[in-house]
Amino acid sequence: MTRVLVVGAGSNGLVAAANLVRAGLDAEVLEHAPRPGGASSSTAAALRGFVYDHCAGFVPMAVVSPAMRELDLRLDWVNPPTVMAHPFADGTAIALERDLEATVASLGAAGRGWHDLIRRTAPHAERLAHAVLGRLPPLRPAVRLALALRRDGLELARLALGSAEAFGHDVFGGDRRATAWLAGSGQHTGLPPDTAGSGAFSFMLQLLGHTHGWPFPRGGMQALTDALVARCGAVRCDAHVERILVRRGRVCGVRLSGGEEIGADAVITTVSARPLAEMLPPDALPERLLRRLRAWRYGTAAFKLDYALSGPVPWTAPEARRAAVVHVGGELDELGRAAEESQRGQVPERPVLVVGQHTLYDDTRAPPGKHTLYVYGHVPSEPGMDDEAIAERIEDQLERFAPGFRDLRQARVVRGPRVSEWQNPSTVGGDLAGGAYELDQLLVFRPAPELCRYRTPLRGLYVAGASVHPGGAVHGMSGRGAARALLNDRRLRRVP
Numbered sequence: 001m002t003r004v005l006v007v008g009a010g011s012n013g014l015v016a017a018a019n020l021v022r023a024g025l026d027a028e029v030l031e032h033a034p035r036p037g038g039a040s041s042s043t044a045a046a047l048r049g050f051v052y053d054h055c056a057g058f059v060p061m062a063v064v065s066p067a068m069r070e071l072d073l074r075l076d077w078v079n080p081p082t083v084m085a086h087p088f089a090d091g092t093a094i095a096l097e098r099d100l101e102a103t104v105a106s107l108g109a110a111g112r113g114w115h116d117l118i119r120r121t122a123p124h125a126e127r128l129a130h131a132v133l134g135r136l137p138p139l140r141p142a143v144r145l146a147l148a149l150r151r152d153g154l155e156l157a158r159l160a161l162g163s164a165e166a167f168g169h170d171v172f173g174g175d176r177r178a179t180a181w182l183a184g185s186g187q188h189t190g191l192p193p194d195t196a197g198s199g200a201f202s203f204m205l206q207l208l209g210h211t212h213g214w215p216f217p218r219g220g221m222q223a224l225t226d227a228l229v230a231r232c233g234a235v236r237c238d239a240h241v242e243r244i245l246v247r248r249g250r251v252c253g254v255r256l257s258g259g260e261e262i263g264a265d266a267v268i269t270t271v272s273a274r275p276l277a278e279m280l281p282p283d284a285l286p287e288r289l290l291r292r293l294r295a296w297r298y299g300t301a302a303f304k305l306d307y308a309l310s311g312p313v314p315w316t317a318p319e320a321r322r323a324a325v326v327h328v329g330g331e332l333d334e335l336g337r338a339a340e341e342s343q344r345g346q347v348p349e350r351p352v353l354v355v356g357q358h359t360l361y362d363d364t365r366a367p368p369g370k371h372t373l374y375v376y377g378h379v380p381s382e383p384g385m386d387d388e389a390i391a392e393r394i395e396d397q398l399e400r401f402a403p404g405f406r407d408l409r410q411a412r413v414v415r416g417p418r419v420s421e422w423q424n425p426s427t428v429g430g431d432l433a434g435g436a437y438e439l440d441q442l443l444v445f446r447p448a449p450e451l452c453r454y455r456t457p458l459r460g461l462y463v464a465g466a467s468v469h470p471g472g473a474v475h476g477m478s479g480r481g482a483a484r485a486l487l488n489d490r491r492l493r494r495v496p
Contacts, residue, residue, distance in 0.1 A: 002490060005030060005254055005262060007241045008270030008426065010038025012464040014228035014235075015067050015476030016268045019483035021233045029232055030239040030254070030262075036229055038270075038424055039432060040474050042220030047308040047411040050372050051220045051365040055302070055432055057356040057374045058214040058325060059474040060205065062224065064129040067476035073227040079213040080361045085315075085323035086181040087401050089330050093317035094181040096209045103210070106319065110178035113171040118210055121156065125211040132204065133470045133477045136444055136452050160200035164191075165332065167199035176332045182206060183335055184327035187352050189437045190300040190378040192339035193332065197439050214325060219364045224474070244269070244279050244461065251460030268482045270465030272296075272426035272434050273447045284458050292448045296467065297441065300342040300378040301417035301430025303351075303390055307373035308411040312360065315402045324361060328353040328401055342378045347385050350397050351377035370410070379417070381429025387416040426465060434466025446471060454482040455489070462486050 002025050006017045009031035020027040035041065039055035062068050063077065079098075087093040095106040100118055104111035121128070159167045164186040168179025183193035186202035193202075208214070217223040229235055243255040244267055253263040269276060273296035280290075312321065320326045329335045329352035338348035356374030359366045366372050377394055391414045398405045417430025426434065435441055444452045446469045453469075454462050462485055464478035 002026065002265045003263070004028075004266045004268060004486065005264040006268045006270070007254065008032075008038060008465065009036035009225075009229075009235055009237070010270055010465070011040045011062075011224070011228065011474045011476050012466075012479030012482075013038075013268070013270045014225065014232055015071070015479035016270075016464055016483040017233060017235075018071055018228060018231035019480055020486070021231065023483075023487050025487075027233040028262075029235040030241055030256075031235065031237045032240045032425060033423060034237050036235050036237060037222060037225035039427075040221050040225050042222035043306075049367045050308045050370070050411075052306040052372055052413075053216070053221045053356070053358070053374055055304070056221055056474045057358065058216050059221075059224070060208040060212055060214045061129070061133070061473040061475040063212050063215055064126060064208065065133060065475035065477055066130065067480035070480075071228070071231055073224070073231075075223055075227055076218040077215040078218050078358075078361050079215040080324035082319065082323045083209040083214050084185070084325040084327060085317065085319040086184045086327045086329075087315060087317035087320045088177065089400060091316040093319040094178065095319040095323060096181070096206060098210060098213055100210055107172075107178050107181070110172040110175035113173060114178075117171055118207065121207060122211050125207050128204070129208070133475055135481050136469055160203060161196065162199045163195055164193040164198040164202040165336075166194075167203060180329070180332040180335055181327075183332060184329055184352070187327065187329065187335060187339065187378070188354060189433060190339065190342065191437055192343065193336050195438070197437065197442065201437070216324075216358060216362070218362050221474075241269075241271075241279065244284070246281050246284050246458065249459060251458060264460075266460040266462065266486055268462045268464055268479075268486065270426070270463075270479065272428055272465060273467040274298075274428055275425050276463070276467075280458075284461075286450075286457060289448055289450055289457070296447055297436045297438070298381065298428045298431040299433055299436035301381045301383075301420065302376045302432045303379045303383075303387075303394070303417070303430070304415040304420070305373075305375040305391055305394060306413045306415075307375070307409060308366070309371040309373055309408040310410055311369070311408050312371055313355075313357065313373065313398075313402045313408070314404045317401070320401070322360065324357055326355040326357065328355055328397055330401075339378065342380055345380045345382070345384070347379050347383045347390055347393065348377070349393070350400075351379070351394055353377045353394060353397060355398075381417050381431065383417065387414045390416065426467075432466075433472040434468075435471075437471065442471070443469060454478065454485040
């Protein structure tokens, strides 16, 4: 029986192992951290009785992903009707509702263009998601999508390749507040709203908000990880892989940080690009490819805060009080300024924040009458300020849109870039996305043409994870792709 080691027990590693076990192979997952999950885990860090999602908090890509659907995980999904609200400093807000008509009403005069766009594209949302997530080149999904959209497809492609600001300008007729509402979703990537490609991220999240919602597992993201672990072989934690071992031009196992060596016929690694280059012998891959991995660019860091609150957040805007997610950033110019400051190496004066209000819809995460709050904003990987000072700047921004917020605090846990990388070495510099989402690091270039389909030139070594197409988010598609590549190679080698 073929023995496979999977490095990393995040969603991609667990999906890979589940596919291998289902095919009858002997798979073992090796995880650096004390427990599985990686970015798809939960913790009780702030206060006993409160449950917090460690990194990923809302997972629309998980419910649309073929990799997750095939495993039939049977989770209890919470899917709030008010997906997101984007408040402004004057107390107004625009909401993204599951219901299109309610969203159009929230957009006001700018809603007509959005109504027309979603009416035409919503029937094809799943095809679009599968084309984005699928193995490269995505010929079959792309052809099906093109046939379904016809002339609309060219217009959508033009909008998606541009910036979120340009996308919003075209759809909303120049309404800058509506454009800020759209661009706020693109801020999950850390890309400025005027950057090429940010339009695609913004639109995809908003479209899925209408068609699939932004759901989360009841009880915390750990429920998703636990369901995946149940489908895997052995999962060994506190096992930091220091080196991938190579003998006679092929992988033969790994060495752990304590010196233990574990043999294997193949290795699937979810480790990020730069750490992967450091784990390999210097002659294991072509030098040009190793240079690409070593030079891989990482984006801004996610600075995370978890709160235990004595009550719900007192947002000035009523829409924000019922929204599962609140994008705190204000006007379009403020969003752009914050992103540009972070990319220049400065902590923004007014950070753009992604705020999760899970306990509005899931009372299993906090004691009766209490609430959790999930908050992160993008800062430089080396911010030049101590974590407490950054946390205070973030709280100033929360107070601006929710006066009296600080009075509700019962506990607070701060996690800056250094802590994130220490907890998970693949989050280089605190970048949860596994590398910047600029155009030269997308699709076939993620992380390199030789690796975008999950095989490497080194026999027995396969790659998955956020640095590999289709990138970050909880979908498991690169794990599935790596497992399928390995299984296909085994079948080919058996042919006389």
